[in-house]
Amino acid sequence: MTQEIRIPDIGDVEEVQVIELCVLPGDTVGPDDVLIVIESDKASMEVPAGVSGVIEALTVVVGDDVAEGHLIARISSAAASESVEPEPQTQIGETAIAEPPTSDEAPADSQPETDGGHATRDCTRVEISVPDIGEAQDVAVIEVSVSVGDRVGADDLLVVVESDKASMEIPAGQEGKIVEVHVTEGAQVTEGTLLVTLEVAVGSDSGDASTTVDAPTTADAPTTADAPGTIAAPITQGSVSDEQELTLAQKQRQLPAPPVAGSKPEPESVSGNSGSVYAGPAVRRLARELGVDLNNVQGSGMRDRIVKDDVKAFVKSALQDNSTSTLGAGSGIPPIPLVDFSKFGPVEYRPLTRVRIVGATHLHRSWLNIPHVTQHDEADITELEAFRSSLKEEGLTRGVKVTPLSFIVKACCYALKIFPTFNASLDAEGKNFILKKYYHVGFAVDTEQGLLVPVIKDADQLGIWELSEEISALASKAREQKLGMNDMRGGSFSISSLGAIGGTGFTPIINAPEVAILGVARLTNKPVWNGTEFAPRQMLPLSLSYDHRAINGAEAGRFVVHLASLLGDIRRLSL
Numbered sequence: 344m345t346q347e348i349r350i351p352d353i354g355d356v357e358e359v360q361v362i363e364l365c366v367l368p369g370d371t372v373g374p375d376d377v378l379i380v381i382e383s384d385k386a387s388m389e390v391p392a393g394v395s396g397v398i399e400a401l402t403v404v405v406g407d408d409v410a411e412g413h414l415i416a417r418i419s420s421a422a423a424s425e426s427v428e429p430e431p432q433t434q435i436g437e438t439a440i441a442e443p444p445t446s447d448e449a450p451a452d453s454q455p456e457t458d459g460g461h462a463t464r465d466c467t468r469v470e471i472s473v474p475d476i477g478e479a480q481d482v483a484v485i486e487v488s489v490s491v492g493d494r495v496g497a498d499d500l501l502v503v504v505e506s507d508k509a510s511m512e513i514p515a516g517q518e519g520k521i522v523e524v525h526v527t528e529g530a531q532v533t534e535g536t537l538l539v540t541l542e543v544a545v546g547s548d549s550g551d552a553s554t555t556v557d558a559p560t561t562a563d564a565p566t567t568a569d570a571p572g573t574i575a576a577p578i579t580q581g582s583v584s585d586e587q588e589l590t591l592a593q594k595q596r597q598l599p600a601p602p603v604a605g606s607k608p609e610p611e612s613v614s615g616n617s618g619s620v621y622a623g624p625a626v627r628r629l630a631r632e633l634g635v636d637l638n639n640v641q642g643s644g645m646r647d648r649i650v651k652d653d654v655k656a657f658v659k660s661a662l663q664d665n666s667t668s669t670l671g672a673g674s675g676i677p678p679i680p681l682v683d684f685s686k687f688g689p690v691e692y693r694p695l696t697r698v699r700i701v702g703a704t705h706l707h708r709s710w711l712n713i714p715h716v717t718q719h720d721e722a723d724i725t726e727l728e729a730f731r732s733s734l735k736e737e738g739l740t741r742g743v744k745v746t747p748l749s750f751i752v753k754a755c756c757y758a759l760k761i762f763p764t765f766n767a768s769l770d771a772e773g774k775n776f777i778l779k780k781y782y783h784v785g786f787a788v789d790t791e792q793g794l795l796v797p798v799i800k801d802a803d804q805l806g807i808w809e810l811s812e813e814i815s816a817l818a819s820k821a822r823e824q825k826l827g828m829n830d831m832r833g834g835s836f837s838i839s840s841l842g843a844i845g846g847t848g849f850t851p852i853i854n855a856p857e858v859a860i861l862g863v864a865r866l867t868n869k870p871v872w873n874g875t876e877f878a879p880r881q882m883l884p885l886s887l888s889y890d891h892r893a894i895n896g897a898e899a900g901r902f903v904v905h906l907a908s909l910l911g912d913i914r915r916l917s918l
């Protein structure tokens with residue numbers, strides 16, 4: 344028989360939009376399986392099938408505007424029925440468009456046709472009571488995990504009870520909908536005390552031998568018209584002493600012994616972590632699924648027992664912490680705690696410029712992704728400086744200032760040709776070098792807005808005058824905020840020169856995805872032993888940071904020694 348599934352009562356809202364299709368034609372669905380998700384400007388709702396069967400056709404697509412009664416799907420089902428309006432399920436944390444119908448106002452086809460208040464045409468009510476609890480006379484209800492209207496699966500926890508020796512979880516044992524909850528937390532109960540009334544589809548496994556699991560049609564279904572099925576709920580038990588003979592209708596899982604009043608619960612292993620936690624199997628299962636270490640969760644139940652809501656609140660709070668902290672989180676990196684500095688003295692908030700924010704992200708990414716090592720050395724540039732001085736006059740005529748940087752760029756290009764893996768990137772899998780056959784050298788410029796790295800294209804093909812002009816032009820453009828994206832793209836190696844400022848060495852951060860960067864510190868006059876005597880030499884500190892995944896220390900050492908030798912004898916730059 345084909346059943347037509349329509350949009351249910353959506354309250355005051357006239358039209359909602361289909362935002363998700365959760366099934367495809369040919370899919371087999373159960374009553375609780377969601378067919379589509381609809382959304383108004385206030386809430387989203389899941390629309391379940393309401394019946395079991397196979398999807399014949401979906402009659403909506405994502406983006407459709409639909410109203411109450413609109414046909415969603417046709418389901419071929421063994422159960423005889425006419426058009427079905429499934430009960431909407433409101434998503435967690437969102438406002439309902441329409442209140443979900445209570446058991447008394449459920450849609451026509453799922454509404455029990457009462458006979459004596461309990462029997463239905465295709466549903467029946469099952470009373471779930473405290474099962475055999477052995478010798479324990481009275482046990483306390485320490486957790487009620489369901490409310491009226493909740494849909495539960497067979498494994499879903501209804502109630503947790505606790506004696507002075509053990510705690511027991513009482514699951515539903517079958518799929519259905521909670522229509523009455525008869526106990527509250529703290530209540531004393533004993534074997535046979537009525538806990539919950541569940542409405543279950545006839546044909547589902549009620550635990551009653553007269554109910555047939557595979558009998559979906561009304562005609563085949565056994566009638567339970569005169570009395571509600573009453574079953575003792577299956578339980579999962581805690582560390583019950585041997586003399587307690589508990590009847591366990593279903594699977595048994597170990598619970599920690601409940602704490603003696605005022606004492607801590609027994610330690611229990613959670614996901615391989617030892618810890619003293621007081622929580623039942625369902626909570627532990629949820630914690631395992633979400634990767635939560637229960638040792639970190641504060642229980643809000645009786646005697647600090649951890650309940651499901653505590654685990655959910657813990658996850659929510661952890662997610663919020665990660666998304667609000669700008670100081671680093673995620674990837675298992677503990678975030679730096681935010682401190683209210685105004686408690687210690689006056690403070691001022693000054694926003695970072697966009698250049699700084701973008702730069703910070705880039706630097707952070709590189710630092711976190713690349714194992715950096717820095718190799719330090721010194722180049723004797725006494726002869727280079729003498730030559731540079733000799734160019735000063737000509738430079739004035741040309742209107743170009745030649746600084747050590749132009750020679751350093753030139754020397755780097757030479758060294759990169761000898762050591763091609765420094766003018767490279769690693770591929771995504773880290774299994775190949777991508778060797779670049781061009782030499783585009785970026786250099787850091789300190790601007791008011793922050794650090795910018797313009798790129799000298801084909802630096803290897805430029806002479807010292809041209810390099811000096813290019814450096815000066817790009818640095819001016821950077822300081823005037825006139826650099827275009829093209830001026831900063833395509834670098835294959837970078838240089839950061841702090842020589843004009845000072846310092847004896849530093850660790851520059853690699854300009855990823857490049858694999859190396861040269862830091863240059865301030866030139867100093869030093870006495871250097873020449874084999875016979877100490878002579879004053881102009882020594883330039885070099886600091887090469889390299890990606891240790893791509894470059895070995897020995898290679899880095901050779902690169903820097905070679906670079907220093909080129910700078911030490913610039914005649915070699917013409918070879």
Ligand code: CAO
Pocket residue numbers: 745746747748749786787788789790794814818839840841842843844851852863864865866867883
């Ligand atoms: N040792 C000693 N003096 C040096 C030197 C060094 N290593 N490098 C440059 N100088 C001298 C220059 O010769 C020049 O002296 P004169 O005016 O007497 O000729 C003076 O310092 C100023 O040079 P400059 O800064 O104008 O030119 P530059 O080519 O050396 O540098 C630039 C250009 C754009 C790189 C530089 O101005 C700059 O912005 N540097 C900062 C880079 C930076 O912030 N790096 C850190 C990034 S990572 O955190």
